[in-house]
Amino acid sequence: MAANKLEQIFKRQKEQKSPNKSGENDNIIQLVGFIVGTEEFAVPILSIQEIIKPIEFTRVPSTPKYVLGVFNLRGTVIPIIDLRAKFGLGASKQTEDTRYIVMKYKDDIAGFVIDKLTEAIRISESNIDPAPETINQDSSLIYGIGKQKDRILTILKVEGLLKRDF
Amino acid sequence: MDEMQEILEDFLIEAFEMIEQLDNDLVELESNPEDLELLNRIFRVAHTIKGSSSFLNFDVLTHLTHHMEDVLNKARHGELKITPEVMDVVLPSIDMMKSLLESIRDSGSDKDAGLDVENMVKKLDAISKGEVPPPSSSSNSMAFESSPEPIQSVQKVEVHVQKNETKPAEDDIDYSNLSAEDVEKEIERLLNQRMEDDKKRRKELRNMGKDLPTAPLVNINDEPTPAKVEPAPKVIETPKPVAPAPKPIQQSAPAVSAPKPAPKKQQQQEDSKDQDSKSSAIEQTIRVDVKRLDHLMNLIGELVLGKNRLLKIYNDVEERYEGEQFLEELNQVVSSISIVTTDLQIAVMKTRMLPVGKVFNKFPRMVRDLSRELNKKIELIISGEETELDKSIVEEIGDPLVHIIRNSCDHGVESPDERLQNGKSDTGTVELKAYNEGNHIVIEIRDDGRGINAEKLKSKSFEKGIITEREADSMSDKEAFALIFKPGLSTAEQVTNVSGRGVGMDVVKTNIEKLNGIIDIDSEFGRGTIIKLKIPLTLAIIQSLLVGVQEEYYAIPLASVLETVRISYSDIYTVEGKSVLRLRDEVLSLVRLSDIFGVDNVFDSGEHAYVVVIGLAENKLGVIVDTLVGQEEIVIKSLGDYLQGIEGIAGATIRGDGRVTLIVDVAALMNLAKKVDVNVVSKVKNSGGKSKQKKTAKDYCILVVDDSKTDRTIMRKSIEPLGVTLMEAADGIEALNVLKGGDYTFDAVLIDIEMPRMDGYTLANEIRKYNKYKNMPLIAVTSRTSKADRMRGIEAGMTEYITKPYSPEYLMNVVQRNINLNVEMA
Numbered sequence: 001m002a003a004n005k006l007e008q009i010f011k012r013q014k015e016q017k018s019p020n021k022s023g024e025n026d027n028i029i030q031l032v033g034f035i036v037g038t039e040e041f042a043v044p045i046l047s048i049q050e051i052i053k054p055i056e057f058t059r060v061p062s063t064p065k066y067v068l069g070v071f072n073l074r075g076t077v078i079p080i081i082d083l084r085a086k087f088g089l090g091a092s093k094q095t096e097d098t099r100y101i102v103m104k105y106k107d108d109i110a111g112f113v114i115d116k117l118t119e120a121i122r123i124s125e126s127n128i129d130p131a132p133e134t135i136n137q138d139s140s141l142i143y144g145i146g147k148q149k150d151r152i153l154t155i156l157k158v159e160g161l162l163k164r165d166f
Numbered sequence: 167m168d169e170m171q172e173i174l175e176d177f178l179i180e181a182f183e184m185i186e187q188l189d190n191d192l193v194e195l196e197s198n199p200e201d202l203e204l205l206n207r208i209f210r211v212a213h214t215i216k217g218s219s220s221f222l223n224f225d226v227l228t229h230l231t232h233h234m235e236d237v238l239n240k241a242r243h244g245e246l247k248i249t250p251e252v253m254d255v256v257l258p259s260i261d262m263m264k265s266l267l268e269s270i271r272d273s274g275s276d277k278d279a280g281l282d283v284e285n286m287v288k289k290l291d292a293i294s295k296g297e298v299p300p301p302s303s304s305s306n307s308m309a310f311e312s313s314p315e316p317i318q319s320v321q322k323v324e325v326h327v328q329k330n331e332t333k334p335a336e337d338d339i340d341y342s343n344l345s346a347e348d349v350e351k352e353i354e355r356l357l358n359q360r361m362e363d364d365k366k367r368r369k370e371l372r373n374m375g376k377d378l379p380t381a382p383l384v385n386i387n388d389e390p391t392p393a394k395v396e397p398a399p400k401v402i403e404t405p406k407p408v409a410p411a412p413k414p415i416q417q418s419a420p421a422v423s424a425p426k427p428a429p430k431k432q433q434q435q436e437d438s439k440d441q442d443s444k445s446s447a448i449e450q451t452i453r454v455d456v457k458r459l460d461h462l463m464n465l466i467g468e469l470v471l472g473k474n475r476l477l478k479i480y481n482d483v484e485e486r487y488e489g490e491q492f493l494e495e496l497n498q499v500v501s502s503i504s505i506v507t508t509d510l511q512i513a514v515m516k517t518r519m520l521p522v523g524k525v526f527n528k529f530p531r532m533v534r535d536l537s538r539e540l541n542k543k544i545e546l547i548i549s550g551e552e553t554e555l556d557k558s559i560v561e562e563i564g565d566p567l568v569h570i571i572r573n574s575c576d577h578g579v580e581s582p583d584e585r586l587q588n589g590k591s592d593t594g595t596v597e598l599k600a601y602n603e604g605n606h607i608v609i610e611i612r613d614d615g616r617g618i619n620a621e622k623l624k625s626k627s628f629e630k631g632i633i634t635e636r637e638a639d640s641m642s643d644k645e646a647f648a649l650i651f652k653p654g655l656s657t658a659e660q661v662t663n664v665s666g667r668g669v670g671m672d673v674v675k676t677n678i679e680k681l682n683g684i685i686d687i688d689s690e691f692g693r694g695t696i697i698k699l700k701i702p703l704t705l706a707i708i709q710s711l712l713v714g715v716q717e718e719y720y721a722i723p724l725a726s727v728l729e730t731v732r733i734s735y736s737d738i739y740t741v742e743g744k745s746v747l748r749l750r751d752e753v754l755s756l757v758r759l760s761d762i763f764g765v766d767n768v769f770d771s772g773e774h775a776y777v778v779v780i781g782l783a784e785n786k787l788g789v790i791v792d793t794l795v796g797q798e799e800i801v802i803k804s805l806g807d808y809l810q811g812i813e814g815i816a817g818a819t820i821r822g823d824g825r826v827t828l829i830v831d832v833a834a835l836m837n838l839a840k841k842v843d844v845n846v847v848s849k850v851k852n853s854g855g856k857s858k859q860k861k862t863a864k865d866y867c868i869l870v871v872d873d874s875k876t877d878r879t880i881m882r883k884s885i886e887p888l889g890v891t892l893m894e895a896a897d898g899i900e901a902l903n904v905l906k907g908g909d910y911t912f913d914a915v916l917i918d919i920e921m922p923r924m925d926g927y928t929l930a931n932e933i934r935k936y937n938k939y940k941n942m943p944l945i946a947v948t949s950r951t952s953k954a955d956r957m958r959g960i961e962a963g964m965t966e967y968i969t970k971p972y973s974p975e976y977l978m979n980v981v982q983r984n985i986n987l988n989v990e991m992a
Contacts, residue, residue: 061815077804
């Protein structure tokens with residue numbers, strides 16, 4: 001009996017939800033926006049494990065410049081990657097707003113240094129364009145370009161960011 | 167179903183354990199054919215496997231083991247003499263048994279192992295026939311063979327019974343002697359009896375069988391057996407509906423093989439009787455999945471890190487609150503936690519330990535086969551097989567040992583004739599010994615063969631282009647011995663089945679290096695060779711030496727550290743562009759850890775340096791570091807997928823202060839050291855004064871440090887006519903940050919002495935610590951005029967000392983002189 005009831009409730013909930021969604025006739029994607037250099041980027045909120053303030057890290061030799069090293073996140077050793085360097089932007093000093101975003105894709109995990117967090121963004125999939133062909137070489141890093149009312153964001157592909165390319 | 171599965175797994179684990187023992191016993195038997203106790207033991211193993219496999223419906227295996235048992239039985243009764251020829255058949259038959267068991271383990275069936283069992287059976291029969299004259303006895307043995315097979319094949323039994331009614335009574339007795347309390351055996355005995363009896367009696371027996379707890383197992387058989395005849399249906403009536411026999415088994419199960427056999431099954435009792443004291447029958451053991459042990463080990467690792475952290479915090483607290491009451495209590499808690507953690511860690515490590523005998527066991531057989539193949543007389547003496555090692559290591563050392571022993575047998579030990587000529591006994595000995603030495607286990611392989619000819623090795627390596635002629639000349643014998651580990655090198659005149667391809671010793675080296683082990687070779691030409699493998703006891707938690715390189719820290723596995731020495735740079739010699747150190751009677755190549763890992767040389771390391779002598783396999787290297795921090799127990803953590811396989815780094819660990827410290831991969835470090843070709847001495851000399859060409863006055867840059875804005879302005883005004891670039895800082899700290907920031911390269915610094923936060927003396931001191939600022943002019947500009955102040959300034963590293971007030975021209979001149987400004991004034 002109880003199980004039946006539960007099922008009914010679930011059903012109702014589903015019914016309530018789905019028309020809403022189909023009403024917008026699109027999937028909403030939740031993103032977290034951040035700034036690196038002068039541009040705004042975003043990654044899917046679900047791929048973020050956590051966001052922390054900068055902590056001390058240890059340099060790892062024989063790695064590209066953008067790999068700053070590794071840091072200790074509650075007992076786990078995690079690589080830290082400087083997105084500024086990775087995107088070929090000039091280095092800058094850490095500020096009050098600098099954060100490490102720890103991103104995860106399957107078993108891969110790494111922290112990324114960003115200049116500033118902006119906000120959590122809800123964007124419907126129809127507002128996301130594929131990456132322009134001209135930036136082909138970087139396309140593995142870019143999922144698409146999100147259009148908001150007054151701005152555009154580059155949505156990054158987390159698996160691309162976490163892929164080792166050296 | 168599950169029960170069946172469990173039984174099957176246990177059977178396999180036990181069978182593999184027994185076979186290991188069997189191999190050794192058989193080789194021993196060859197030299198001691200009269201040893202009845204040995205024979206009985208061997209017989210019992212074959213018998214037990216046969217018994218269990220018949221319960222589990224492995225017909226092929228039963229068939230084979232039965233014939234083996236038959237041969238052994240004859241030997242046991244003195245009807246068959248154990249000769250090498252007999253052994254040549256028996257040993258392969260055991261191999262076949264192994265393959266069958268493996269096939270069962272992998273595929274759950276012994277049917278499709280693809281082995282010519284019939285052929286082997288025929289050979290076995292031939293042997294047993296060879297000794298027992300009347301042909302009837304062979305048919306006798308045939309009947310005997312099928313007797314202990316599962317009941318489902320009763321029809322077979324029946325046929326045989328008809329074939330030979332005159333079954334020797336002794337077989338019957340054997341079984342009863344043997345099995346005593348063993349239920350399983352009991353059934354077999356019953357089966358044997360039944361063979362002699364008629365059908366009616368057999369029915370009775372079956373009823374008896376029902377009473378026995380394990381009896382249903384015997385009866386289970388849904389598998390199609392070859393043509394079931396009349397008695398079969400009755401058998402199947404038996405209540406237990408157990409499933410179509412064997413299911414594929416988990417791979418991991420046989421691999422577990424905990425140090426001691428499990429006590430679960432009835433066979434165990436017999437099994438343990440077979441083994442030596444280490445597994446006495448009363449011992450209580452439990453089989454545990456290795457994964458669980460690994461998990462446990464990981465948790466302990468975390469605990470050790472926590473402990474380290476706690477110790478560190480305690481030390482900090484102790485400093486700050488010295489003499490406080492609570493410190494004593496805290497101290498007690500911290501120490502007891504630290505002791506318990508260490509004990510716990512040792513205890514868990516022990517659960518993972520296996521006797522190295524697990525690996526050694528296969529060698530008597532191997533040496534025996536080799537000696538026959540090579541027509542040599544070789545005796546293998548094993549000692550210390552009870553020495554224990556971590557499971558993962560035990561698994562890794564098998565291959566290297568195989569190669570070394572093969573080498574000793576093939577290249578080391580001479581042929582009997584040659585030995586006699588050289589005044590040795592015709593039997594060569596190869597000694598395999600294991601013993602503990604500190605945190606290591608040493609495995610020693612010693613042969614009394616012809617030894618290594620260092621000269622021949624050198625010329626051969628030169629021929630193959632592995633070394634240059636010059637290298638060959640300057641090589642010591644010991645260094646030459648190390649050449650045997652080079653791939654592609656073999657001194658064997660011809661390639662044989664056994665060795666000569668020059669691959670084996672390379673494998674040895676790679677595997678031992680993987681374990682952070684050290685190889686030591688010693689050989690006397692004509693007298694023999696000793697190879698020592700020094701291997702750490704465990705891999706997950708290791709002792710390490712923490713070293714400091716400039717601002718960074720690295721952990722070097724202590725297992726690879728031979729010693730540390732403090733040297734002065736004048737002790738370093740340069741040979742062919744490489745830096746070397748004469749250490750006692752050895753010449754050691756040197757490399758800077760900072761060069762290998764590309765550490766920025768920001769500090770000057772002074773006249774002295776520390777050299778950590780690391781050894782791995784047969785190589786030695788001196789690594790120059792700036793500081794030795796100390797010894798610490800560390801837990802190896804992976805760097806994760808993203809940073810996996812960075813050359814020179816084996817992993818990371820988390821230190822007591824929560825920072826990550828990288829662990830040096832000693833093997834890779836040695837390789838990297840070859841590529842880094844920097845002369846240590848010249849590096850030290852040159853590092854100070856590298857500067858870019860300056861063309862105009864604007865390229866010169868001067869830092870003015872003074873807390874008073876007015877003073878800074880006065881200085882600025884005085885120097886400005888030179889046209890140089892000027893930067894300002896308000897105190898020592900700020901100045902140091904500007905210098906560290908590295909945005910500008912300064913040619914001189916003007917320093918006021920009286921400043922808040924950091925005064926001018928301290929600033930000068932700090933600046934001089936940096937290599938690149940070693941020779942930078944530091945000009946004190948101060949109102950302190952006493953001689954003592956001047957002296958202090960010089961001590962702190964000031965180049966010039968100007969007292970206020972000064973004329974602008976004077977300051978300008980001093981600056982100009984100090985920065986060697988030759989450009990025309992603007």
